[in-house]
Amino acid sequence: MNTLIAVLVGVLFGAGIYLMLSRTPVRLIIGLVFLSNAINLLIFDAAGLTRGIPPIIASGAEKLARSHADPLPQALILTAIVISFGVLAFALVLFNRTFKTLPARDLSDLKATDT
Amino acid sequence: MISIAVISGFVLALFAPTIHRIKPSWSGGVLALLPLSLFFFFFSFIGEISGGTEIVESAAWAPQIGVAFSFYLDGLSLLFALLISGIGALIIFYSGGYLHGHPNLGRFYTYLLGFMASMLGLVLASNVISLFIFWELTSLSSYFLIGFDHHRESARSAALQALLVTGIGGLALLAGLILLAQAGGSQEIYELLSRGDAVRSHPLIVPMLILLLAGAFTKSAQVPFHFWLPSAMEGPAPVSAYLHSATMVKAGVYLVLRLSPVFSGSASWHTSLTLFGGVTMIVGAWLAIVQTDMKKLLAYTTVNGLGMLVFLTGLGTPLALQAAVVFLIAHALYKGSLFLSAGVVDHETGSRNVRELRGLYKRLPLITIATALAGMSMAGLPPLVGFVGKELIYETVLAGSGPGHLVVIAALLANTLLFAASGVLLIRPFFGRAAPEAASSRGHRVSIDLWLGPVVPAAAGLLFGLIPGLLSSAIVSPAAAAVAARHVEAHLALWHGFTPMLLLSLVTIGLGCAFYGVTISKETLVDRWRWLGSAGPARWYDVGLNALKGLAHWQTRLLQSGYLHHYVLTIVLTAVILTAVTMIRLKGFLIPTTDLQVSAYELVIVVLMILAALVAVCSKTRMSAIVAMGVIGYGLALIFVDFGAPDLAMTQFIIETMTVILFVLVIYRLPHYTAISSRGSRLFSALVAAASGALMTSLVLVAHGIREGSRLSGYFADNSLLLAHGRNVVNVIIVDFRGMDTLGEITVLSLAGIGVYTLLKLRPHRNSKEEQAQTTTSNEEQESTDH
Incomplete structure (x- = not known):
């Protein structure tokens, strides 16, 4: 399974980079989403995969049993998901505003700061 | 106490603009009180220091890496501290008159006082890291002062040139000082002075010397780094007098004198100093006599003076070090006075061209007396301190071992050219027959803040020339002893009797008069040599700077495409x-x-x-x-x-x-x-x-x-x-x-x-x-x- 996830991370990352190298604005943003998904998955997998048991302390127990999934990467990814959504929303609205002001279809037309 | 003396300059620098705003017409005099009191403060140490005491003061700064804020006062640092504070007082007083009414005068005082404090810190610092920091601070204040008239493009580029040349030298110096501290096992100069053997036998002695001398030679304008000093004349006259002749450019000389006990005995040390110093003193004097601008002429004679000092340090005998100390004092006095006089001439007549100015003695009698005294001291004529210095130099080279004849010829040539340069500066502009209309126009009276600056050092030059004994045991012996690291008893005198030195002096005067005659009569021939000043190293600097800009441009275009x-x-x-x-x-x-x-x-x-x-x-x-x-x-x-x-x-x-x-x-x-x-x-x-x-x-x-x-x-x-x-x-x-x-x-x-x-x-x-x-x-x- 780890090997499979590793391949998936590679595919998502590669697809994200390919989309970001494009000069079409929408592709750039979708590429950004792909990249953050790929990285979240990377953190998740790098910490080790445990099937099924969420890191919740059973009632009656004082501590988490060792067979549970690792809580730390989950906390990190949780933060990352939310932050990347913030970045995405801002980027999307920024492009929206940019193309309302400067109707350019090509990112390379946005080379200079003065228009 | 010493640290407070150093810091007080920085503190006053902060408040200088405020003080200037409160009472603009008095600010020069008021601010000069600090350097003056510092002068007397250091003066009070003379008895103690000449008795053989050394004072060390230390405060922890970054003890984890052995860096301390420490000061060391001995004969050598005392001599420099006296020069810096004494001339500093005159310069600040003079600036009030010279830049009277200038909108940025308050800021000028800040730079000048900041410079004075940094320079004091430099010569008093014992820790090599503190020394380096003060060294860089003097480069920085020099940058601000040269570029003081920042609306002129030439002033800005001259300031940048001085900063880059001395700044790059400063980096080399830092590396050299760190190597030195590692080789000697201490960051404190007073400890390093007695560990010369360990340093000289260190495997990295040659790179260490190259780095240290790169720092000293860039700062003290030795060939091939001499070109920045004449460009630095873009600064106002008090700056040229203070930084670029009497004190800052001597920082490199101070460094070689300071480290002389550590490296003395190493053949590469003596050879490189004698060689570079010798070439510099001849090139400087040669380029001086072909100049027409008073300040440029003086700048090249400063290059000559600095070369002479390095040359003497390189010879390294107790007599040579004595000669270096006396020449250092003589040079600071006459050159400070001459630059300030040139400033007054410029201020009163609007010209500094030695081929146009005539008969200044009628318009500026006091300045003429000061210039005559200082100029004669520069030429090495009796009864001025310059003569005492020159006699000592001749005594040194005649007694010298090694390539004796070559050294004698170099010293004779440098002094002869310097004599001719003094003539060019002094004779026609001040005593030449003026055109009728110029002669009839009597200039207005020069105010005290303008004439005091040139007159006091010139008079001091006369005083020390007439009674050289005033300097012997109080100043020269302790300073030379500090450099030679052994007891030195100086016996200075104006008249030694009929000696080979006197003969050489007479030859100098004779040849100098001949050179002067040629310079004056064959002006077109002389003009042909002036290109030398802007050729060579100055040209390399331009090429190097443009290449660097080109590289930066290319790299920016490559990496910052905008896509x-x-x-x-x-x-x-x-x-x-x-x-x-x-x-x-x-x-x-x-x-x-x-x-x-x-x-x-x-x-x-x-x-x-x-x-x-x-x-x-x-x-x-x-x-x-x-x-x-x-x-x-x-x-x-x-x-x-x-x-x-x-x-x-x-x-x-x-x-x-x-x-x-x-x-x-x-x-x-x-x-x-x-x-x-x-x-x-x-x-x-x-x-x-x-x-x-x-x-x-x-x-x-x-x-x-x-x-x-x-x-x-x-x-x-x-x-x-x-x-x-x-x-x-x-x-x-x-x-x-x-x-x-x-x-x-x-x-x-x-x-x-x-x-x-x-x-x-x-x-x-x-x-x-x-x-x-x-x-x-x-x-x-x-x-x-x-x-």
Whole structure:
């Protein structure tokens, strides 16, 4: 399974980079989403995969049993998901505003700061 | 006490503009009181120091790396401190008159006082790191002072030139001082002075010497770095007098004198100093006599003086060091006076050209007396201190060992040329017959703040010339003893009887008169040599600077193209290549040996996600790409569910849904997909993307292979309930253990929210005229669509 996830991370990352190298604005943003998904998955997998048991302390127990999934990467990814959504929303609205002001279809037309 | 003396200058520098604003006409006099009192403060040490005492003061600065804020007062540093504070008082007083009414005079005082304090710190510092810092501070204040008339392009470029040359030398000096401190096992100069043997036998002695001398030679304008000093004459006259002749440029000389006990005996030390100093003193004097501008002429004689000092330090005998000390005093006195006089001449007549000025003695009698005394001292005529110095120099070279004749000839040549240069400066401009109309115009009276500065050092030169005994035991002996690291008894006298030195002096005068005659009568011949000043090193500096600018321009164009995809490409390619090379070199590819079984539904999810990624990449419409993006997001959530992360899955579901909604809302306002890139560049992008994907896959595998388990996770797992009273460990980490991080995250989200809101509400600002034009066109458009 780890090997499979590793391949998936590679595919998502590669697809994200390919989309970001494009000069079409929408592709750039979708590429950004792909990249953050790929990285979240990377953190998740790098910490080790445990099937099924969420890191919740059973009632009656004082501590988490060792067979549970690792809580730390989950906390990190949780933060990352939310932050990347913030970045995405801002980027999307920024492009929206940019193309309302400067109707350019090509990112390379946005080379200079003065228009 | 010494540290307070140094710091007081910096403190006063801060308040100088305020003091100047309160009473502009008195500010020069008031501010000069500090250097004056510092002069008397250091003067009071003369008895103690000449008795053989040395004073060390130290305060911890960064004890972990052995850096201390420490000061060391002995005969040599005392001599320099007296020169700096004494001449400093005169200069500041003079500046009040010279720059009277200048709008930036307050700032000028700040720079000047800051410089004085840095220079005092430099000559008094014992710790090599503090010495370096004061050294750089003097370079910096020199930069501000040369470029004081910053509206002139030439002043700015001269300031930059001085800063770059001395700054690069300063970096070399830092490296040299660190090497020295390591070789000698101490950062304190007073300890290093007695550890010369350890330093001289150190294997890195040659690089150390090169670095230290690079610092000293750039600062003290030795050939081939001499070109910055004449350019520095762009600064106002008091700056030229103080920094670029009497004190700052002597910092390099101070350094070689200071380190002389450490390196004395090393052949490369003596050879390089004698060689560079000898060449510099002849080149400087030669270039001086072909100048027409008084200040440029004086600048080149300063180059000559600095060369002479380095030359004498290189000879290194007790007699040579005595001669160096006497010449140092003589030079500071006459050169300070001459520069200030040149400033007055410029101020009163508007010209500094020695070929145009005539008969100044009628208009500026006091200045003429000062210039005559100082000029005669420079020429080495009795009964001035310059003569005493020159006799000592001749005595040194005649007694010298080694390449005796060569040294004698070099000294004779340098002094002869210097004599001629003094003549060019003094005779015609001041005593030549003036044109009738100029002679009749009697200049207005020169105010005291302008004449005091030139007169006092010139008079001091006369006094020390007539009674050289005043200097012998009080100043010269302790200073020379500090440099020679043994007891030195100086016996200075004006008249030694009929000696070989006197004969050489007479030869100097005779040859000097001949040189002067040629210079005056064959002006066109002389003009032909002036190009030498701007050729050579000055030219290399320009070429080097332009090459550096060209390199920076080329590199900026290469890296900062302005195209987003170039930046992404650069970042990705760099990361991929660096990581891949490292992995290949270390054979870091790992395939996990223990792997979880893949169940059927997991396989379906992963394959679906991979297919969706391919769809997103290949799709021709925006909507299908967004759908594919959604498939991947939800697939990710399913993976989270499968591997025990329900919180993640929930968040991912919500966020993915919102992302898709947001996209759909905005998408129709964004431009359509169009094929912009060429087929070739798409193929290239695909290759780069594939490489980065492959790298990521192998990184994940490596990370999995070397996983050691998290130590932190165990802590959270054990303490979640006991300390934070929560059973959901992930949530406890987020809201409790790492609560501050979450607060930061909330802040980021709120900022993004504010950004989104403002961008949506923003109405681009236009001025009314444009807006009107805009509305007219849009109306027309509306009409045309209506039709």
